[in-house]
Amino acid sequence: MTEHMRKELNHLEQRLLSLTALVQENIRQAIVSFKNRDVPLAQKVRDADQEIDQQEVEIEEECLKMLALYQPVASDLRYIVAAMKINNDLERVGDLANNIAKTVPVMAEHPNISIPLDLDSYTEETINLLDRTIDAFINLNLQTAKELLQEDEKIDEYNREVQRLIPAILRENPRHEAACVQVLWVSQCLERIGDHATNIAEDIIYLLEGEIVRHQDKLKKRTS
Numbered sequence: 133m134t135e136h137m138r139k140e141l142n143h144l145e146q147r148l149l150s151l152t153a154l155v156q157e158n159i160r161q162a163i164v165s166f167k168n169r170d171v172p173l174a175q176k177v178r179d180a181d182q183e184i185d186q187q188e189v190e191i192e193e194e195c196l197k198m199l200a201l202y203q204p205v206a207s208d209l210r211y212i213v214a215a216m217k218i219n220n221d222l223e224r225v226g227d228l229a230n231n232i233a234k235t236v237p238v239m240a241e242h243p244n245i246s247i248p249l250d251l252d253s254y255t256e257e258t259i260n261l262l263d264r265t266i267d268a269f270i271n272l273n274l275q276t277a278k279e280l281l282q283e284d285e286k287i288d289e290y291n292r293e294v295q296r297l298i299p300a301i302l303r304e305n306p307r308h309e310a311a312c313v314q315v316l317w318v319s320q321c322l323e324r325i326g327d328h329a330t331n332i333a334e335d336i337i338y339l340l341e342g343e344i345v346r347h348q349d350k351l352k353k354r355t356s
Contacts, residue, residue: 137202144194144215145270151187151219152266155226156259158184159325162232163255166318169243174236177229184226191219207339214339218269221328221335225262228321228328235314242311245301254290258325261287265332269339277336280329281345287326294319 158180165173195216198204204212239245261283268276298312334346 134202137198137204137208140194140198140202141208141211144191144198144212147187147191147194148215148218148222149266149270151184151191151222152262154180154184154187155222155229156262158226158229159232159259160255162229163251163318165236166232166239166314167251169236169240171236171240174233177233181226181230184223188219188223188226192216195219210339210342214269214335217335218266218332221331225325225328228325232318232321235317238310238314242308245305245308245311250290254287254319254322257290258287258322258329261326261329262332265329265336269332269336272336272340274337274340277333277340280333284326284330287323291319291323 158177161173161180162177164170165177195212198212199209202208261280264276264283265280267273268280294316298316302309302312331346334344337343337345
């Protein structure tokens with residue numbers, strides 16, 4: 133690897149870290165705006181999504197430039213391919229934060245309905261999973277990446293709990309249907325963020341072992 137390419141890869145790493153920080157902050161702000169029915173804050177989240185989109189495009193262009201200029205092979209090639217996929221997953225997570233922010237105007241019309249989940253724990257669990265996957269990518273930690281494949285189960289359980297609670301709330305307060313739909317949507321968005329974090333862990337395994345593990349369990353079931 134040339135010294136110039138090494139500098140480019142280091143710069144790419146920093147760009148991904150910067151994008152991760154922006155995405156994580158937008159998730160937190162989206163949840164705060166949802167909990168507090170804070171419409172102006174929700175709009176700030178939606179505005180910030182444009183910056184996330186712009187950074188995603190710039191990082192992808194940077195990756196494509198390196199592929200064209202240096203024609204990397206083996207581990208360097210896998211690193212750039214993994215970075216492109218992680219970049220895409222981060223942008224999708226940003227979209228989910230934006231989707232959460234979109235629910236706030238509806239929630240603001242229903243100030244009295246309680247939100248039937250521990251949003252603080254749910255959100256921190258989700259962001260922590262995302263943070264750990266990025267840390268595993270930066271440190272090229274294969275063992276952590278493999279462990280993280282199972283880590284989103286707690287996030288899935290939060291989502292299942294919401295699915296169980298909402299019908300009971302609707303039976304008692306049918307007039308809150310619109311707000312309950314928003315609660316369900318936010319829960320599903322957080323669950324999908326956990327899925328994207330798992331995707332990143334799978335990309336790390338591909339980077340370090342050259343093995344594509346995505347959908348592996350489903351494929352084994354089909355052939356068994």
